[in-house]
Amino acid sequence: MSDWDSPVWLDVQVRRRWMETGDTVALELASVQGQPLSTFEAGACVDVLFPGGAVRAYSLANAPHARDHYLLGVRLEPQGQGGSRTMHALRVGDRLRVSRPRNSFPLHGGALHHVLLAGGIGITPMLSMAAHLWRTAASFELHHGFRSPEQAPFLAHVREAPYARHVSHWCSAPGAQGRMAFSRILARVPALSHVYLCGPAAFMEAGAATAAGLGWPAERLHQESFDAAHRAT
Known part of the structure; x- marks a missing residue:
């Protein structure tokens, strides 16, 4: 063989x-x-x-x-x-x-809307998700948080993508729009949406805590971390 x-x-x-x-x-x-x-x-x-x-x-x-x-x-x-x-x-x-590719962080086909929340390098699986959701005409939004435009991987790619109007950028640098507003995002998404979180541990913890505080069902919250101690759940 x-x-x-x-x-x-x-x-x-x-x-x-x-x-x-x-x-x-x-x-x-x-x-x-x-x-x-x-x-x-x-x-x-x-x-x-x-x-x-x-x-x-x-x-x-x-x-x-x-x-x-x-x-x-x-x-x-x-x-x-x-x-x-x-x-x-x-x-x-x-x-x-x-x-060969394996997937512990899949999109869920039954969702009426997909909310993709990426912190820093956590944008990488979200790029694949966004491309697929756009190609299949699914309902979604992508939020990308970063410290500065110079530290934001694939920022130009996202800005030039056909789905760019579905993307919100959150920059925590002084004078910018600020850190990702998890509570504002999650409070307004449609019912039966699924949320996907990917990024550093602090980003993941903040997003998950906000979702829990809003009563978000655990089965509709999906996570993948880029920290070594927490690869995927």
Whole structure:
């Protein structure tokens, strides 16, 4: 059985690489063999296999219907275990192994409206979700919180996307509009909406606490964290 036919690992190479912010690299991965990549659902991630056997998970940021590449956004974690440093060191043409996509953060088909709340690098799975929801004419809104425009990954991508009018930007820099107003957002969304949270731990805790305080049903609140201690729920 070839590596490509393996039920677990796919051989890919870096097709494009660019810096989204000073500490976030974007990597476009394509099949070494030139074949279409495995299909995935919005919200999915892939595991990256590093030399020595370490494995790290990264969300897929591209639209699910685009099978010619996988797009990852990786924030450098100086105090991490080395995975982000290895990803930042990759250059065009470098090869690596990734798993077939898996999804513990899926969209829920029965929702009448989807509310996507992203903090910083937590925008990556939301890009895939927004692209899918737009393509399927579903009702949704995307909120992206960041410290400054210079620190906001994929900000230009979102502003130029066909769904840009569905997006609200929240900047906490002095003189900007301020931090994401969870209570205002969640208090006005339609009944039977589903809410998706992704970002750093403090962002997730604030969003979840606000939802709980408003009586938001737990089954309609979905979370994925980018902190090492809390990958997905």
